[in-house]
Amino acid sequence: MKKPLALIVDDEPDIRELLAITLNRMNIQTCGAENIGDAKALLQQKSFDLCLTDMKLPDGNGLELVGFIQTLSVPIPVAVITAHGNMESAILAMKKGAFDFVSKPVDLPALRLLVNNALKLSAASPTKERRSRHTLLGDSFIMREIRAKINKLARSQAPVYISGESGSGKELVARLIHQHSSRSDHAFVAINCGAIPQELMESEFFGHKKGSFTGAVSDKKGLFQAAEGGTLFLDEIADLPLSLQVKLLRAIQEKKIRPVGEQQEIPVDIRLLSATHKNLNDMVRDGSFRQDLYYRINVIDLHVPPLRERLGDIPLLTEHILAKLTAADKQDQPALSAAAAAALQRYHFPGNVRELENILERALALYDGNRIESDDLSLPVGTHDLTKSQDFDLALGSLEEHLEKIERKALSVALEENQGNKTAAAKQLGLSFRSLCYRLNKLDIG
The missing domain is CATH 1.10.10 (Arc Repressor Mutant, subunit A)
Known part of the structure; x- marks a missing residue:
């Protein structure tokens, strides 16, 4: 098989040599460039699988190279090398399309993980949007746009904040990002932050050592370790107490955790996705959510629209949900009468797609004959002003x-x-x- 080819861009010969030796030992060929001009020339001459670039270069900023790579006919994963603690540069690079970042001094085990994930992405199928349209249903413009964004976000390691009302499908979006990413062969771990008792949160997130507190009868791995190599989805992240927000921020920035009762930090390799139906901007303003954590998890914001903003998708969703609900009983799938279909189009759906599923499940228990009538839907009375x-x-x-x-x-x-x-x-x-x-x-x- 042909060896992967990586481009290393750094003006320090020692750094270029260290990175080249590390990648050569991983059976990866390398080319070096000391500035943006040389790097652009090489990118137009050769077919690379990966690029590692320093942020500060003699003729410009590494962000310029990140942007240039995004304009190529076949963009490659590009990771930036930042000064230690300079998270602002790393976040800005990922907003512009960088795959991931690594801090100086370069941690070689972390670099190897990053490179392996990037090469998996390079080898993956370039388009998966068609597959997602059969899972994230809807032919409206806004849903086609979201599926395209999912496909793009899957090619990055950047944290994604998924906003939207309850029942709109935020976890489904998170699962699709994971399934289309280079991490799809590892675990997707989803947790509702509001469902964990506050006194157990640190142990649930980071694990604990035996004897570290009353009831800790054995070592336990936390959610970060359970998601190792995969994706951790924190639903209702707004419900995290401030004390845990501080520790979560450090875990994200340092890519390391410290289990309760443990003296040493443990490196972790996860992609973080988060969501909530609450307004985090308002929570940052009133001090109930840390601003630095908000900027760290909200590298990319993906908004999932409420069902009332895409009413044209209701017929397709209805058909899919009815097929799913009737398959188990081997019944013939009933159709909606014109009046029932019109009633659904007029309804506001404060509970979104989840509420539509509940309405149709109830209708299946009530309808007589071959069609579901508007009465069978049992839509709540007097809810026109709910919104x-x-x-x-x-x-x-x-x-x-x-x-x-x-x-x-x-x-x-x-x-x-x-x-x-x-x-x-x-x-x-x-x-x-x-x-x-x-x-x-x-x-x-x-």
Whole structure:
């Protein structure tokens, strides 16, 4: 097999020689350049698989070379070498398209990991967008754009912050970034930060040594070690206490962790993805989320739109969800009536795709015949102003409680206004008698 070829760009001969020796021992050929001009000339003459470049060069900045490589017909992974502690330069380089970074003095084991990940990426299939369109559904412009971004982000090691409302599909996006990356043959570890008791967080994240605290009866690996070589997805990262935010920041910057009770730090190799439905900018302003951590996890921001902003995707999503829900029972997949389809198009979906799944699952239990009617959808009553509510929290628990309160109040008022006449109450609410009875039984309204 042909040996991979790497371009090393540094104006210090000793650094170029050290990097060349390290890569040669990995069976990788190298070419050296001492400035941006020479590097650009070599990139146009030879077909490289990887580039390592210093940030400070005699005729410019390494960022210029990063940008130039992104304009090539077949961009290659490029990693920047930064001064120790200069995270601002590393973050800026990754924003411009750098694959990863390594700090001086160069840690050779970390460099080997970086190079191996970059070469896996070079050998991977150049396009995976078509595959993701069958997982992240939607033909709207915004969804096609997101799939294209996922394909691009998969070719980087940069931390990605995925924003969006609850139920919009943030974890699905994170999984796709992992699946299309050079880390896809390693673990994808997802954790909801709000689900971990605060006193156990440090142990869960970084692990602990036996006897380090009461109840630590054996050594335990943390989430960072469980995701070694793969991707760590921190969902609802806004729920992390400030004390752990400090330690998380150090782990990300130094690429090392210290388990509870351990004296030495342990190197870790993970790609970090994070998400929350909360507004981190507001939390930074009020001091509940560290600004330095926010800038570190938010190297690249990917926003997942709410379902109400892509209503044209509802028919495709509905068909897919119904097929998934009926496959287990081997039933014939029912179709939606025109009225039911129109009702879904008019609905705001405060719970997004997750709520659409719940609505369709409920409809399958209620419908008669071959078609799902609008009554079978049992859409919440009086929710047209949900998105305008200033004190409405989209967290899962509060969403269900909020909808139930609205539905209970609407039903009770209708029954009271019609002196308990269910037929008249159903007519007033625009429901069938059967649908009204179902709702009354569900909410235990006598």
